[in-house]
Amino acid sequence: MKHGRDQQPLARIEWVPREDLHANGYNPNHVAKPELELLKVSILEDGWTQPIVARPDGEVVDGFHRWTVSADPRIYAMTGGLVPVVRLQPPAHGDQMLSTIRHNRARGEHGVLPMAAIVRRLRDEEGLTVEQVMQRCGMEREEVVRLYERGGMTERGTQGKEGFSKGWMPTR
Template sequence: MQIINAVLQNEIADMPEEERIDAINIIKMALHEISPFKNEPIDCVIWVPCDTVLANDYNPNKVAPPEMRLLETSILEDGYTQPIVTWVDDGKREVIDGFHRNRVGQECKTIRERIRGYLPVTTVNENRHDRGDRIASTIRHNRARGKHQISAMSDIVVELARRNWSDAKIGRELGMDPDEVLRLKQITGLAEMFANEDFSEAWEIDPYTEE
């Protein structure tokens, strides 16, 4: 441990800031590879430039202005206590969870300057690269906190159905019962969403029945 401390003090502390951040990230990722918790994304939180973190285009969790101001105050006063959960593709990171923490770090001048134009991120497991899987992960994070909008959730269900996800898979991955999946499909009013549903035959009047 003394050798490690000496290296950190003598080799890294005097580096220019950007190089020092990169070096610390490399050390964290190397430790993550040998960690008994390497399958847990939270085991490795690194700092990356803000402009490499992109918002996703499907997040159904909307935060009202008062709550956004409270989040900004929280980060101003308490600092970042949770990383932004991301997925990496071609050097860019798409937000899986932490959509609004990302916004605060990008848009609040005071915070952006304090964190030197970087954001704390962790990376979802490599087997979650399909867009449908990423959407499901975002929804699970939101629903676990009890936050989602019905119309946006309906759009999510439609997209997953169009990606050939069965109702059973949608329900399992998003934590919904069959009735909720059906209701969210109904909101769209799209006939294609019910192409594989089993319905009882409609009642028909027998033309030969006497009144």
């Protein structure tokens, strides 16, 4: 366990040429092309918000997909080909693999109802078009429409009522 702010890897972020890094040979994580495109949009619109985690020799422990998309000419040009890196010194290769798995699994997944509420807010309160939500969230039109229609569904069915009618309640 690393105690103290100065002992944390984030205290030593480096900007290194992306060519100084290389993939590991065991990462079980796969990102589909639409999500890779969304990652590009994320970096282009928000900038680099997370560093790549690498060993001292440049082998990527976490952030393989960030490293991959950093070759895109638009992203490359943002920082002159440099990428943010935090170095880890895992004592053994097994520990490095465990670190990769922890980083991948700790990200979780999105729930449908919270995503629906976000899409509804983006459209209704923030004024984004379907096309803007599609492009900026990496969604297909059908997904945006379905999430929008689902957002607020329980509230729409009970406006002015105490709750759902008996027709909606299961008998068992």
